[in-house]
Amino acid sequence: MDLKARLTQLEDIEAIRQLKARYCEVCDANHDPDLILTLFTANGIWEGDGIGRHAGHQQIAALFRSFQKTISFSQHMVQNPIIAVDGNHATGRWYFFGLFTYYKGQQR
Structure with missing residues (x-):
């Protein structure tokens, strides 16, 4: 792999790290459905x-509206990322630790 390709791969990996960080930030800012949709493509999947x-903006927004009704506080912490980039395809895995407080009667 030449220097330009290596630099592109590193930039792609960093962009994925930033996307994951923004996702956690939106979740911890009251799971705003409008903001979360800026992080997903129209056919994106949350699982x-x-x-x-x-699947898709409508279902993801509905999910995040349900989170707003059940979760009064959250702190998403992700670590140990393993990110692989191959051209226009990438995969990523993180360890996740989350602190959550639920509205009374809303625990999952």
Whole structure:
């Protein structure tokens, strides 16, 4: 891999790190549905164990509106990223630790 390709790969990895950080920031700022949609493509997918799969802006926004009704506080912390970039395709994995406070009667 030449120097230009290596630099592009590093820039892509950093852009993915920044995207994940912005995602956590939006979640911790009351799960704003309008802001979260700026981080997803129109056909994006949000999927979480125990919560399910939500495809497209309409479903993702509805999910985040439900979070606003149930979660009174959250602190998302992600670490140990493993990011692989191959041209226009990338994958990423993080360890996640989250602190959550729920409105009374709304625990998951």
